[in-house]
Amino acid sequence: MSTGPQEFRDDFGAGEICRFEWGDPSGQPILLLHATGFHARCWDQVVAHLPQDRRIVAVDLPGHGRSYKPDSLSDWVAVSDSIASLVDGLDLRSAIGVGHSMGGFCLVQLAAKMPDRFVRLVLVDPVLMPPEMYHAPRIWPYDDPSEHPVARRRDRFASSEEMAAHFKDRSPYNLWQPAVLEDYCRHGLLPAEDGDGYKLACPPRLEASMYMGSSGNNPYDAVAKIETLVTVLRAPQKPRGERMDFTNSPTWPKLADAFVHGRDVYLSQFTHFMPMEDPERIAMLIMED
Secondary structure, eight states: OOOOOOOEESSSSSSSEOOOEEEEEEEEEEEEEOOOTTOGGHHHHTTTTTTTTTTEEEEEOOOOOSSOSOOOOHHHHHHHHHHHHHHHHHHHOOOEEEEEHHHHHHHHHHHOOOOOTTTEEEEOOOOOOOOOGGGOOOOSSSSSSGGGGGGOOEEEEHHHHHHHHHHTTTGGGSSOOHHHHHHHHHEEEOOTTTTEEEESSOHHHHHHHHTTGGGOOHHHHHHOOOOOOOEEEEEEOOOOOOSSOTTTTOOOTTTHHHSSSSEEEETTTTTTTHHHOOHHHOOOOHHHO
């Protein structure tokens, strides 16, 4: 089992980025990038099943956790560039890159720009949609992130325990292992500026701006440049209804074929939140050659 991580905060150019590290600082790096609206410590239960002779680095993406908060997150490439500066600043080499959801998009950008830094990528149900989605009219019918439904989510709680009780019976959180939900709530809150309880570390308006940028950031030029081995872990897709269903896979079913060396792993038993549902299984898949 893993011991608690060390926390670091560094400014590599765009703003202060928070990261957490476990394991051997001289070991092979494993870089973990989380999904929209989450944070680095959502990986804790996966990390507990990873080999501790590696240097395990989990990052709070800009706008999330304890990292700097830009005005908008709609430019996914800019978010990726800030993590590229971190990879360069830490001089990570021969790394295994792991990205969940939007973190998978970021990882593709990194690997395309920094091909000498990664030996293998694991994309965990990444937001890399069918190519035609990036040429279609915008997905979201809103002009401002504050109009997006996500921007109206509850963002203030008296404690992490209250937050966990609020979410535990709701989808998708009711599918998660309880320890993951505890990690999400414990590390996903920051003290409110007015001193009244705690607020979400990823402000809902920023989270909404990231969703609104999803179809405006075409990843396929970057995909074509990647020659390292890429494993795509993919959850089932269901017909899209009128309501947002975050359990549904956003991943193009033929994505693995778009990489020079891609491998598709279809996991029918999971949803988009597979690292939260079975951290041990995802850790095992991360370490598979």
